[in-house]
Amino acid sequence: MLKLIIGNKAYSSWSMRGWLAVKQSALPFEEVVLPLYEESWETRKLADDLAPSSGKVPLLWDGDIAVWESLAIIDYLADKVDGDRFWPADPAARGFARSISAEMHAGYQALRSQHPTNMRRRYPAGEVSAEVKADLARITGLWAEAKTRFGAGGDFLFGAFSAADIMFAPVVTRIATYDLPVPEAAQAYCGAVLAQPFVAEWLADGAREPWVIDKFERA
Structure with missing residues (x-):
């Protein structure tokens, strides 16, 4: 069975x-949730199960x-299952999905910080700002x-929920947390993502967590 090591679902x-x-x-999969930034974290992140990523999460184990x-x-995971579950089958759509996902991975530092x-x-x-x-x-x-180009027939960026929506x-x-200004079409997309069953499950789990990290809380 897969094992996924993750941090606090709220943060x-x-x-x-x-x-x-x-x-x-x-x-x-087995889910292992680690409370980040607690006093024990500096020691916990040095454990063998986090060594490959130097203590960063998420970390997925598939056997060894x-x-x-x-x-x-x-x-x-796309290589292990039907790749179309994650990426659009159409080459143009797949190229666009991969590009915007990579841009998300590397960019938008102002929004993040x-x-x-x-x-x-x-x-x-x-x-x-x-x-x-x-x-x-x-x-x-x-x-x-x-x-507009690829999302006909569904509520998500490429129709069905996929890797780009995950990214x-x-x-x-963040848009929901801080009530950030976005166009009406973007608001509709945000509503679809928040209602997606996996996303809703994650948010519900995060709401029940006991841990509070002060630096991520506003007065």
Whole structure:
């Protein structure tokens, strides 16, 4: 059986992506949740089961095979199951999906740093920096293009829920947490992602967690 090591569901956006990927694969797996940044974390992250990723989560074990980084986990699982479960079959759609997923993996630093993940909070709308507005404009523009070109017949970027939606799911939670301004079409997409059963399960689990990390909480 697969084993997935993740961090707090309320705060760990990368863990969310890895977990959604395993759920999307429909393969059975053992889930190990580690409370990040607690006093014991500095010792815990040095354990053998986290050694391949130098203590980073998510980390997927398949027997003695270790896979970390969300996109690597997605592609590893896509190789184990029907790849169309993760990536569109059409070559143009697949190329676009891979490109925007990689851009998500590497970019949008203003949004990440100024609006840290906190999936169990809802804050009133506040000031949004020009840098975050630029990130949101780029993201929602990509969403609109994906939906227009490839998303007919479904609520998600490429029709059915897929890898690109997994990669952007934590962005959707940030938009909800901080009531960030996005176009109406993007709001509809966010609603579909938040209602997706795997995403809803993750958010419900995060809401029940006992751990609070102060640096990710706003006064």
